[in-house]
């Protein structure tokens with residue numbers, strides 16, 4: 001559910017999750033750094049551009065680099081200071097997923113990715129010694145939650161001095177199966193993924209022997225972490241998943257129960273590691289606009305963090321979403337009227353993504369929304385329009401759906 005396209009957004013689990021035994025060090029999870037392909041040198045710049053990804057925030061971080069210019073290949077100290085609107089240092093931040101501050105560092109071309117955690121100092125500043133791999137511009141997304149505040153994301157553009165590498169073009173993956181250090185993560189989703197339509201992303205994780213992984217460990221208090229950044233780096237999503245519970249957060253404009261309404265993109269994550277035939281981790285999300293996005297999934301197993309990147313091409317929103325009566329060719333067409341859902345029983349294949357096109361005839365019925373309780377999917381059904389719901393049934397049996405008042409009922413029969 002998007003709100004405004006013009007503003008940036010961020011999302012994260014809002015509930016503070018305090019663990020006393022949290023990891024002390026912040027192991028760098030930098031993904032394979034592309035090798036330097038040119039000898040061209042980038043000159044560092046002292047100018048650090050900051051963009052707010054949170055609307056109407058009462059707090060903002062600033063960033064200073066010590067020594068004054070960031071230089072590749074050596075330790076630079078990143079110093080973040082969170083301040084209120086009066087410019088006072090705000091020390092009182094909430095611990096969210098074991099950390100007071102999360103920092104995502106990506107190169108401008110999204111080829112390099114790192115998820116690290118600056119440490120708070122007695123003076124309230126957050127410091128981290130960090131070595132950039134190459135010269136060039138990096139985007140630093142800092143993510144923190146002051147007391148009595150929604151989660152806040154600021155992004156900083158830092159021009160790092162040093163030898164540049166060749167820009168890595170961002171090309172959508174044709175193979176959605178990725179192997180990283182013996183772990184294979186396969187993303188299964190409807191193709192193509194359409195903007196402005198809910199979609200599920202199912203991640204199947206197998207080990208080197210091809211066996212489903214059932215022993216993922218919580219990483220920073222979550223079963224999986226997802227970071228999604230649009231090609232132009234203007235859209236950012238950071239999600240922490242809780243075992244057995246759907247989480248999402250700040251910056252989202254959607255479901256009830258979310259505490260903040262500032263953003264434009266959301267992702268719910270449900271871990272499911274019980275059955276071999278089911279995805280290891282599932283995420284429901286909605287990409288706000290068409291374009292190329294890079295997604296990094298982070299999973300922990302055997303004490304090691306695996307960072308697995310995907311590049312997704314999100315195609316333009318279906319015209320039906322905007323209200324035409326056309327529906328995608330491959331969709332199952334379901335009408336909603338005072339007679340209920342027609343058809344009310346829809347056979348679907350287990351593990352196969354399916355599109356359901358709900359056309360609501362008139363507003364003289366209670367079908368103003370459709371709810372798949374079990375999947376935590378709820379979509380508005382405007383009158384005389386067609387709304388497409390995409391999902392992948394993962395369990396055999398009946399998968400019920402109903403109108404928001406639970407009066408009109410239907411089911412998918414999953415085989």
Ligand SMILES: [Cu+2]
Nearest residue numbers: 099102103115
């Ligand atoms: Cu983090």
